[in-house]
Amino acid sequence: MQPDPPKPTEAELEILTVLWSRGPATVRDIHEVIASRKPTQYTTVLKQLQIMAEKGLVNRDDTERSHIYEASRPMVWTQSQLAGDLLHRAFKGSxxxxxxxxxxxxxxxxxxxxxxxxxxxxxxxxxx
Amino acid sequence: MQPDPPKPTEAELEILTVLWSRGPATVRDIHEVIASRKPTQYTTVLKQLQIMAEKGLVNRDDTERSHIYEASRPMVWTQSQLAGDLLHRAFKGSxxxxxxxxxxxxxxxxxxxxxxxxxxxxxxxxxx
DNA sequence: AAGATACTACGATGAACATCGTACGTCAAG
DNA sequence: CTTGACGTACGATGTTCATCGTAGTATCTT
Missing domain, CATH: 1.10.287 (Helix Hairpins)
Incomplete structure (x- = not known):
């Protein structure tokens, strides 16, 4: 949990919302939720999570066979990042x-x- | 001004903010403002504007030799789009x-x- | 033990983005 | 008229995103 992770992309944010609402979860758990909204392959979610782990957006517990992922930052922290970003980019900070x-x-x-x-x-x- | 233009990207938004504050402007005008913030080539801004015109984000008046661009939507309209988008993506609409x-x-x-x-x-x- | 099932790892692919260089046309000096 | 300043058009490039297929390995079931 060292350096601040970058701003999550759209697909990453969708995964994060799942993690925030369900807590730590496996790829399967997350995939089920995502796939119920739009057709998405299991490995797509897996790959995303691997990338997100590299970026530091999620932490991975790989002690078990099915790795368990959790958001590295609380929801409000990330929300603040996103709101602040848009605030400056499109609203002159107002x-x-x-x-x-x-x-x-x-x-x-x-x-x-x-x-x-x-x-x-x-x-x-x-x-x- | 037919179909709603897509959500502007980061670089596009920066150009739009210039257009909103200065009103209709030439590529040169816009480039001067952008380049004063970060090193950017003239043709980069030109190309962006051409793409933005295709997307319908800006309107182009090419009756003069130096084309004149203006934002196709008022600032508040686009702001509403962006805020609404983030609102749903990251804040569950709250x-x-x-x-x-x-x-x-x-x-x-x-x-x-x-x-x-x-x-x-x-x-x-x-x-x- | 053998086959089916469940995972992870990872390369490949295509689209969108952002940036730039080059080509080319126009116009006003000199 | 020729040259230099200024303008547009557009192809090329490198990067990030998002998605998926395939390969390989471990676990479960019969």
Whole structure:
């Protein structure tokens, strides 16, 4: 868990989401989830995981015959990387503009808006 | 301006940001801005713009000798695409989580937070 | 023990990206 | 008119991504 891993690609991110939701898993586990969404070969997922291990995106436990993979970084850490990256690339660093973009991209429920507001309160309170 | 253009790539997005801020511009104009940030050949920018025109990301006016390019979509439209894309790929569609990611990715000023809150108020008011 | 099953390793392939060099046309000086 | 500055067009190249097939090895089943 030394150097920060690079930003995950699209396919890599999809695998990471599986790992974040299921926890450590075998290639088979992950493949089942992925394949249920789009036709994908087992070895494709395997190869991805091997590459991801090289990049440091996942850690591999190969003590057992079926290797077990887990995300090397917690979900929120990676999310922060991705959000920050887009924030700078497309929104000049403006969190407000990013939020505008997100809200206009989909209908957001009143509940979600309320949660958002509450989160803001929380965040502001922890900063003098 | 028929079918929606695809999501811009990294290099394409950088060019678009120039077009959004300067308005319609020639290859030379754009190249000057880009090259001031990182060493880049003139023809590289030219080629990018030609490809972007094919993809429909920019419109080209070739009535003059120096062609004039402009973004085919307004900034906010593209921003919405990008935010929505990331929102679904990495945040399960949760605007709140995206906001968390963005805020934790950089220090956000009190002013920015206030603007954000005001923007939320505004947005909520327009939705019963 | 033999065959089927389950894994990993890895090379090959094709598409998308990003970058650049070269060719070629136009136009305004000199 | 010729030459140099400036412009577009486009092929070539190297890289990263994503996907898959094949080979080889270990394990299970009968």
């Amino acid at each position: 969190a407000r503009e990013l939020m505008m973009g997100a809200l206009s991209a989909q209908k957001t429920s009143k509940r979600e808006l309320a949660e958002l507001r509450r989160m803001l309160d929380q965040y502001e309170k922890e900063m003098p | 605007a709140r989580e995206l906001m968390m990611g963005a805020l934790s990715a950089q220090k956000t000023s009190k002013r920015e937070l206030a603007e954000l809150r005001r923007m939320l108020d505004q947005y909520e008011k327009e939705m019963p």
